[in-house]
Amino acid sequence: LKAIFSLGAGVDHLLADSDLPPGVPIVRMVEPELTRGMTEYVVLHVLRYHRQTPLFEGQQREHVWRVVPTPTAPKRRVGIMGLGVIGQDSLRVLSALGFALSGWSRTAKSLPGVTCHHGPDGLTAFLADVEILVCLLPYTADTDNILNRDQFGCLPHGACLINAGRGGLQDEGDILAALDSGQLAGATLDVFREEPLPAGHAFWDHPNVTITPHNAGTAQAWSGAAEVAANIKRI
Numbered sequence: 001l002k003a004i005f006s007l008g009a010g011v012d013h014l015l016a017d018s019d020l021p022p023g024v025p026i027v028r029m030v031e032p033e034l035t036r037g038m039t040e041y042v043v044l045h046v047l048r049y050h051r052q053t054p055l056f057e058g059q060q061r062e063h064v065w066r067v068v069p070t071p072t073a074p075k076r077r078v079g080i081m082g083l084g085v086i087g088q089d090s091l092r093v094l095s096a097l098g099f100a101l102s103g104w105s106r107t108a109k110s111l112p113g114v115t116c117h118h119g120p121d122g123l124t125a126f127l128a129d130v131e132i133l134v135c136l137l138p139y140t141a142d143t144d145n146i147l148n149r150d151q152f153g154c155l156p157h158g159a160c161l162i163n164a165g166r167g168g169l170q171d172e173g174d175i176l177a178a179l180d181s182g183q184l185a186g187a188t189l190d191v192f193r194e195e196p197l198p199a200g201h202a203f204w205d206h207p208n209v210t211i212t213p214h215n216a217g218t219a220q221a222w223s224g225a226a227e228v229a230a231n232i233k234r235i
Contacts, residue, residue: 003027021180032050032223034219038089039089039092041217045162045188050073059105076099078134082104086136087105104122105118106142107119131228135147138166139167139169143168146157150176160185189203189209190212
């Protein structure tokens with residue numbers, strides 16, 4: 001066996017497999033259509049929170065006509081945790097829309113038009129003015145429960161959370177507590193600690209939670225197969 005190809009961007013499911021052969025390289029799935037899908041998801045939900053769509057949907061249900069001023073993109077700061085291929089592509093599109101942008105990663109990075117922070121010491125400064133927080137981090141021992149009450153407390157009151165990374169990144173009890181206190185105004189979650197999400201989980205019926213079934217980005221057969229073939233040739 002010369003290599004193991006993951007069919008997704010993450011490899012934590014492989015690393016957790018007790019039958020994983022030692023010493024065999026694992027190749028992540030980095031292919032254009034998976035990245036495109038993830039970027040679409042991020043931009044969709046950033047714009048949804050930016051234009052206060054959940055608020056207006058609630059007003060419609062209550063038959064309320066009330067105009068709420070909405071700033072344009074340059075007055076809204078979006079922060080992305082995880083500055084790999086997907087994070088950088090999402091920032092590229094959000095930049096074209098004019099958002100103020102911040103990024104956080106484990107190690108130092110420099111991206112044009114993005115205020116970059118890194119490492120544990122840079123996390124508080126990163127969060128301080130982020131109104132819409134997007135998490136695209138991989139799941140590791142260092143990122144376990146990184147989305148927790150301490151980090152939410154560093155955000156401006158009423159910030160929104162989008163997690164399209166891994167369920168292990170989030171403390172789900174802390175998300176609920178932050179939503180109920182108003183520290184978080186909304187949370188869009190594509191990933192969960194237990195999947196499928198159990199029928200009795202509090203997220204299902206929470207008015208300020210949007211759930212998607214871990215489908216933010218999926219490798220497309222026609223594109224992913226070509227990428228696997230190209231990597232086999234490289235090997």
